Amino acid sequence: MATGEVTKGRSGSLLDSARASSWQTRIALVVTAFLLVLLLVQAVRDPAQFFSQLVIGVTNGAIIALVALGYTLVYGIIELINFAHGDNFMIGSFVGLTVLSGTFAGIGLFSPITGDAGTLLKVVGVLLALAVAMAVCGCLNVAIERVAYKPLRNAPRLAVLITAIGMSFILQNLGLIWKGPAQVPFPELVSSANILPTDAIIFRWKDLFVLGMTVPLLLGLSYFIRNTRQGKAMRAVAQDKEAASMVGINVNQTISITFLLGGILAGASGVMFGLFNGITVFNVGFFQGLYAFTAAVLGGIGNLTGAVVGGFLIGIIGAMTDQYIGVEWTSIMIFSVLVLVLVFRPRGLLGDRSAVQGGGS
Amino acid sequence: MTLLRKYALPVTLIGAALLFPLWNSFLEGAFDVNLMYPVIVVTVYIMLALGLNIVVGFAGLLDLGFVAFYALGAYVVGWLASGHFQQVSVAFGTTATSITGEEVPGIHLSFWIVLVLAGAFAALCGVIIGAPTLRLRGDYLAIVTLGFGEIIPRFFQNGDDLGGFNLTNGTIGIKAIDSPGFPFLPDALSAWQRFGTLELYPWFYTILVMVLATIYVNVRLQNSRLGRAWISVREDETAAAAMGINPVTTKLWAYALGATFGGFAGAFYGAFIKNIFPTSFSFNVSIFILLMVVLGGMGNIYGVILGAIVIQGTNFYLLPQIKTWVNSIGQAVGNQTLATVDIPKYSFFIFGIMLVLMMLFRPEGIIPNRQRAEELHDENPGSGDAMGGPVRA
Numbered sequence: 001m002a003t004g005e006v007t008k009g010r011s012g013s014l015l016d017s018a019r020a021s022s023w024q025t026r027i028a029l030v031v032t033a034f035l036l037v038l039l040l041v042q043a044v045r046d047p048a049q050f051f052s053q054l055v056i057g058v059t060n061g062a063i064i065a066l067v068a069l070g071y072t073l074v075y076g077i078i079e080l081i082n083f084a085h086g087d088n089f090m091i092g093s094f095v096g097l098t099v100l101s102g103t104f105a106g107i108g109l110f111s112p113i114t115g116d117a118g119t120l121l122k123v124v125g126v127l128l129a130l131a132v133a134m135a136v137c138g139c140l141n142v143a144i145e146r147v148a149y150k151p152l153r154n155a156p157r158l159a160v161l162i163t164a165i166g167m168s169f170i171l172q173n174l175g176l177i178w179k180g181p182a183q184v185p186f187p188e189l190v191s192s193a194n195i196l197p198t199d200a201i202i203f204r205w206k207d208l209f210v211l212g213m214t215v216p217l218l219l220g221l222s223y224f225i226r227n228t229r230q231g232k233a234m235r236a237v238a239q240d241k242e243a244a245s246m247v248g249i250n251v252n253q254t255i256s257i258t259f260l261l262g263g264i265l266a267g268a269s270g271v272m273f274g275l276f277n278g279i280t281v282f283n284v285g286f287f288q289g290l291y292a293f294t295a296a297v298l299g300g301i302g303n304l305t306g307a308v309v310g311g312f313l314i315g316i317i318g319a320m321t322d323q324y325i326g327v328e329w330t331s332i333m334i335f336s337v338l339v340l341v342l343v344f345r346p347r348g349l350l351g352d353r354s355a356v357q358g359g360g361s
Numbered sequence: 362m363t364l365l366r367k368y369a370l371p372v373t374l375i376g377a378a379l380l381f382p383l384w385n386s387f388l389e390g391a392f393d394v395n396l397m398y399p400v401i402v403v404t405v406y407i408m409l410a411l412g413l414n415i416v417v418g419f420a421g422l423l424d425l426g427f428v429a430f431y432a433l434g435a436y437v438v439g440w441l442a443s444g445h446f447q448q449v450s451v452a453f454g455t456t457a458t459s460i461t462g463e464e465v466p467g468i469h470l471s472f473w474i475v476l477v478l479a480g481a482f483a484a485l486c487g488v489i490i491g492a493p494t495l496r497l498r499g500d501y502l503a504i505v506t507l508g509f510g511e512i513i514p515r516f517f518q519n520g521d522d523l524g525g526f527n528l529t530n531g532t533i534g535i536k537a538i539d540s541p542g543f544p545f546l547p548d549a550l551s552a553w554q555r556f557g558t559l560e561l562y563p564w565f566y567t568i569l570v571m572v573l574a575t576i577y578v579n580v581r582l583q584n585s586r587l588g589r590a591w592i593s594v595r596e597d598e599t600a601a602a603a604m605g606i607n608p609v610t611t612k613l614w615a616y617a618l619g620a621t622f623g624g625f626a627g628a629f630y631g632a633f634i635k636n637i638f639p640t641s642f643s644f645n646v647s648i649f650i651l652l653m654v655v656l657g658g659m660g661n662i663y664g665v666i667l668g669a670i671v672i673q674g675t676n677f678y679l680l681p682q683i684k685t686w687v688n689s690i691g692q693a694v695g696n697q698t699l700a701t702v703d704i705p706k707y708s709f710f711i712f713g714i715m716l717v718l719m720m721l722f723r724p725e726g727i728i729p730n731r732q733r734a735e736e737l738h739d740e741n742p743g744s745g746d747a748m749g750g751p752v753r754a
Contacts, residue, residue: 081500148717155724156737157499158423162655163720165425165648169713177707286644290511293504328519332512339508342501343493 024344042324048200053323054316059207059276061315062214066269067292068299068307068314069221070141070262076238076302077258079157083164084144086289087171088263092137092270093186093280094179096129100187114187122189126275130213133267141263142256150252168286175282183281186274210272217268218308221261225304234258238302287331291318294338300348309349378569382562397561399677404568405630407669410653411575411662412622417651418660418730419588420615421595422495423503426510427650429490430483430620432642434627436517437479439535439637441470456542456555472541476628483624484617491616495609498598510647518639534638541567541632556632568629575622579662582618591615596736645709652712655719658726660733667728672712680705 043050067089074082102110113125148167152160191205225231236244237254245251273288274280295314299306314334321333341348381400389395409431416424439445442455444467452464454471470478494505521531529535542555542563552560556567582588590611593601598608631637649672657668684704691699719726725734 079500081504148721151721155720158421158503159720159724159737161423161500161503162651163717166713166716166720169648169709170717173707173710173713177710181706290507297504326519328515332515332519335508335512335515339494339505339512342497342505342508346497346501 028340028344039320039324049323052202053319055201055203055207057316057319058312059210059315060318061295061312062210063269063273063276063311064288064292064295064315065308065311066214066217066265066272067288068295068311069218069304070266071293071296072299072301072304072307073258073262075296076304077234077255078149078153080149080160081164081293082149082259082262083161083289084167084171085141085262085266086285086287086292087168087175088137088141088144088285089266089270089273089288089292090175090280090282090285091140091171092133092267093274093284094175094184094270095133095136095267096271096274097179097184097186097280099129099132100125100189112187113189117189126189126271130268130271133271134264135267137267137270138260138263141259141266145256145259150255168289172283172285175285179282181282183279186278186280188278190275206276210276213268213272217265221265222304224261230254230257290338291334294334294341297338297346298341298348300351303348303350306348306350375573381569382565397565399673401561401564401568401633403670403673403677404565404572405626405633406650406653406673407666408568408572408575408622408626408629409650410657410665410669411572411579412619412626413650414619414654414660414662414665415579415582415622416615416619417654418665418733419582419595420591420612422612422615423499423506423651424616424619425503425507425644425647425651426513427506427619427623428642428644428646429510429513430487430623431627431630431646432514432517432639433483433486434479434624434629435631435637435642436529436535436627437482437624438472438475438538438628438631439529441468441475441478442472442539442632443467443469443535443537445530445535454544455539456544457539469539472539472628472632476541476625479628480621480624483627484621487617487620488613491613492609495612495616507644507647510644514639514642517642529639532639534636536636538632538635538637540635564633568633571625571629575625576662576666578618578622583662587611587614592732648709648716649712652716654726655724656715656726658728658730658733660730661726661728664726664728664730668726671727675711676705676708680708680711 039050067085070085070088071082074080074085098104100113102112113121117125144167148163149160152163190209194202194204195208196203225234233244233249233254234257236247236249237251241251244254270280273284291314292311295310296307297310298313299308299310301307314337317337318330318334321327321330325333345351382397385396385400409427412430413424413427416422416427442457444457444465446468447466449468450464450466452469454474455469456472457465457469490506490509494502497505517529518532520529521527521533540556543550543553544555546554548554553563556563590601590606593604593606594608594611601611602608653668653672654665655668656672657666658664681704684702687702687704688700691697691702723729724737
């Protein structure tokens with residue numbers, strides 16, 4: 001939660017903070033600077049390619065950020081790594097696909113919406129898919145919390161984590177039963193055509209679509225947490241459950257609402273992932289979930305802004321690795337970021353109190 | 362009498378295990394089932410589960426990347442006992458021979474040397490991975506181990522062109538790994554000269570001896586100074602540190618020992634199946650082994666062995682059996698979906714449910730370790746951490 005941040009000792013100048021920094025920080029800064037310089041060299045050599053890749057990174061980052069928010073919201077409130085969250089994202093993309101196909105459980109409700117449909121139908125279809133996926137994933141997340149996590153509220157932390165891993169496998173196999181082991185194609189409802197007049201830098205309608213859907217969701221979430229009564233209750237529970245229940249906040253309901261929010265974001269993200277990449281598969285949630293978790297950790301787990309920043313950073317790191325190192329190294333790169341951040345800076349870039357608790361020392 | 366009571370069960374079990382080839386041939390005669398191959402695989406998993414038990418059960422560190430050490434062990438055998446490195450030709454005490462009498466390309470060391478090297482290499486990697494990460498507590502450590510568990514097999518998958526050097530042969534994996542054996546034995550013991558694919562009992566006795574050694578180490582560790590240090594760190598790291606125990610060194614020992622047994626098991630398995638692929642070391646395997654430990658009973662050696670047998674038994678026999686039943690029911694009622702459903706494909710659906718149910722209803726496992734059971738049912742928040750502590754400190 002955004003409320004839990006520590007009041008960090010702000011040293012006066014950049015020089016002071018440089019002097020006070022540990023050797024680990026310095027090495028990390030040097031390595032990061034070195035990588036940035038390498039990237040910059042590439043950017044100068046072929047700016048068009050670099051910026052096109054940057055756009056892809058930002059778009060992927062937006063999708064990751066929405067999932068990362070789900071991890072961070074839940075971690076902020078009950079300090080659980082909700083391992084099943086990535087698979088919830090996968091279920092979201094499957095629900096979206098099913099809505100677009102117009103057929104559910106053998107009952108044809110309307111004819112499938114494909115790439116040939118009219119613009120209005122496409123817009124309605126996409127919005128409907130998003131809405132249904134958000135609702136289903138939200139409810140699913142709440143149900144998982146009720147069944148699997150709530151009875152373990154006072155159990156050892158790792159017992160709950162093992163339960164979450166079990167839930168993750170259950171959801172993944174539900175996806176396997178539902179759509180089979182192969183990749184399933186998404187109808188191409190959002191155009192891959194370039195918006196920009198030049199062919200040099202590629203900024204597709206798809207990218208605009210994802211960013212255009214993500215920004216209102218982020219603003220809405222931010223408004224909810226900052227300005228509503230329920231949001232205030234969430235922040236209170238995140239800070240101190242006992243004290244919150246003493247002042248009359250329904251803790252269980254607040255936790256449920258947190259899971260609902262996380263699920264809604266995961267559902268939206270799942271549908272957008274499908275529309276953006278054109279495919280989805282039953283185990284997509286494992287990797288996307290871990291990327292999103294990395295993003296949450298990188299930004300500082302428990303910190304909402306951090307999750308968004310981390311999401312965009314991970315998206316960009318992934319896209320740049322795809323382009324300049326090789327696609328097969330992307331997951332290694334991102335997992336290395338995960339390990340390095342957890343080892344050397346467990347509270348992340350914009351970390352707060354709860355992260356330090358989880359990270360020890 | 363007390364001596365009898367103490368040793369009756371273990372001696373009976375070990376005796377039954379030693380005589381297994383005998384009653385396997387009896388079973389083969391009576392029911393026409395040969396259990397040798399599955400039993401060897403189960404025994405490999407018993408060894409892995411016992412290794413993970415040191416980490417999860419004794420020291421209370423949740424390791425979600427145990428498969429990494431298993432993979433490392435298997436790849437060490439691949440590197441040092443096969444024709445993979447064709448540039449060189451080294452042979453020592455090996456069972457590999459060439460028909461032409463020329464030197465065989467690749468490194469061919471005796472399996473027994475490679476076995477020790479695999480354990481040592483896995484332990485070294487365990488220390489390298491563990492040293493910076495073991496400062497972390499609980500769930501963060503779990504995720505870091507998961508990260509390494511993903512990175513290492515992926516590295517093996519991509520390692521066919523590291524600056525032009527083919528280290529791991531990529532997705533094709535390393536093929537034709539040498540068999541273990543004692544080439545100096547007389548010809549009367551030909552099955553032991555070079556372990557073959559037809560006579561499996563030398564393999565069985567090798568892995569049995571390895572598992573017994575693992576059990577011996579587990580038992581001796583349990584009540585050692587180190588074992589008690591693990592319990593104290595698991596229950597309350599801060600208090601243990603105040604008592605003069607170095608938590609990081611203590612945890613590092615657990616991690617390195619667990620890794621060693623993972624490496625041994627991987628080395629044996631690599632030699633046994635002869636071809637290793639990076640895809641056979643996925644995250645699922647880590648969870649599979651974790652489930653054995655959790656199901657049987659964290660920290661209880663009997664429990665862990667039982668867990669490994671139950672889970673592998675389910676995998677090998679129960680699921681295919683259920684498939685046959687469900688398919689025949691489907692055929693009887695004329696339901697096409699039920700008649701063709703492939704139950705073993707969804708094994709992790711069942712294993713996921715098992716994990717959740719165990720954690721909800723019996724987190725201490727089938728045969729619990731008394732102390733662990735009490736820790737896991739401790740409803741008093743504010744004491745301990747890791748596996749023994751509460752969700753919120």
